Amino acid sequence: MVIRCKAAVLWKPGAPLAIEEVEVAPPKAKEVRVKIVATGICGTDIKSMDTKEFSQFCPIIMGHEGAGIVESVGEEVSTVRTAGDKVIILCIPQCGECDTCLNSKSNICAEIKVSERHLTSEDTSRITCKGKFLHQYIATGTLSEYTVIREISVAKIDEGAPLEKVFVIGCGFATGYGAAINSAKVTPGSTCVVFGLGCVGLSVIIGCKAAGAARIIAVDINKDKFAKASSVGATFCVDPQDFDKSIEEFLIDMLNGGADFCFEVTGKTETVATALGSCHKDHGVCVIVGSLGSWSNITINSQLFISARILKASVLGDWKTKEELPKLVSDYMAKKFNLDRLITHTLTLSEVNEAVQLMKSGQCIRCVLLP
Template sequence: MSTAGKVIKCKAAVAWEVKKPLSIEQVEVAPPKAHEVRIKILATGICRSDDHVISGAFAMPFPIVLGHEAAGVVESVGEGVTCVKPGDKVIPLFVPQCGKCTSCRSTKGNLCSEHDLSEARGLMLDGTSRFTCKGKSLHNFISTSTFTEYTVVHENAVVKIDAAAPLEKVCLIGCGFSTGYGAAVQTAKVEPGSTCAVFGLGGVGLSAVMGCKAAGASRIIGVDINKDKFPKAKEMGATECVNPLDFKKPINEVLFDLTDGEGVDYSFEVIGRVDTMVCDFRNWTAK
């Protein structure tokens, strides 16, 4: 029986308060309004940004349904939606793409004016929410909210993907992969033959390694204190890996030694620690 136009009751992980564990609740998800899309979420990743909201480092209104790195299938669409249709496999976008504002039309960036990253209203574009739980309205997280079996997004915040795409893998394109890969290819614009260092070999770091390789870097040095990550990093394109704990001297000096005192052309800090960033900056030199 079709659920189009009806409220859907499903499970979701709700963050009721800052610094409190997520709670699995039954929520009600309203039908999509005009130019909105309701998605059945089939795969979602957990990003550090979600944890930042729970810890209070990323200020958002509570209660809230977190999650922004996902893939799913369109369940129904609101009036006027033409970009996707029910049954399409899709990825929600935490940075919407209206295609009309200055940022969307620029070749140097894509932070659409309709994003909800800085104002953090936690609501749909019309100022309302599509989630309720125990009679209380729940906030939306950066245009997506994917820690739920069903979510509603604006048509500007969803993109259709190949029907054969494995959702448990392509969900990473929603944030982790595009962040790391894009940092190398789009932001830094790594050049063929260059030498790169990637600090942190988690999901985003490995994506940066892949981006450096795709851009033609001749040396890609992975840096991490967990040597168990090295085999996968090399599989993804790292030419060598170093563990700072194996050396008595600072890692920036180690990297200078590895590059005959020249340093690297591009350096990526993919951990999010200030002390690593300071070392990262000292390690970088332009040839």
């Protein structure tokens, strides 16, 4: 049967999200209908919502970081079989069949082409509002009480997992933690610099600490985030505005030539060159973690490449999502890391616009939205 419920709909870029009654149809073959129990607002959501070019996808249900309970499944679904299974939403699918999924060096499943059109299938979605079908952000649309998602974008997790905590593994935590563990492959005793102290940046710090980094320098222009950064493992915090010299020069002097690993997590193109230049010229690795936006140009002085520095990107921490994000949930259950410090606010779905403003103002690391 069709389920009527509430969802946060963006009707046009720059507008507040509207809480609307939507109709969620039953899942078709290889689809799963999920009751969303916990979801969050990510910086990527906000950046998209404020972009004029995003109008081609409106109206759209936003949100891509969430966890919930299986309500029903369509035909040919095998990886989640039972109504009541706890699942985490995968903003990058894993079909397990394409060349990328079969390649151990990448996690960008070929089926992401559907996600980029913000549809659950080739040309439509299962959710409508006021007679119009709704796009679903990154083919998920977690800012809804119920959603229908392709099976390749849902993974079953530990039945004892607290969904109001582990939802953040679906994007923010996995992105940052994996950037340190998988993408950079931070080494024991190394020095790391993290530019940007939101949920993802703090998760990078957690990853660096877990990998055994000896020094972790946290960089941000919002000093209110320094205590949080220190609590998750930063050994030194710095505001670039406090110096007459550039932060790059400061770090090179402080670290005797630069850092072993630098992470750009601000999502600002101008910070990429700063992060790369802050790496040691002989062996430094710089990882772009922040969402820079589509087709943004990055200006980097060619002198930075007359060296052995490495510049690379990381998407969702390089995790093979369907097989590895459930393992991260299990690691959380085994107390291998703590997510509590990342979740600073709890609101309801109806208060989603307040959550957006908390994120924009820098007052919030991650807000969990409950039904």
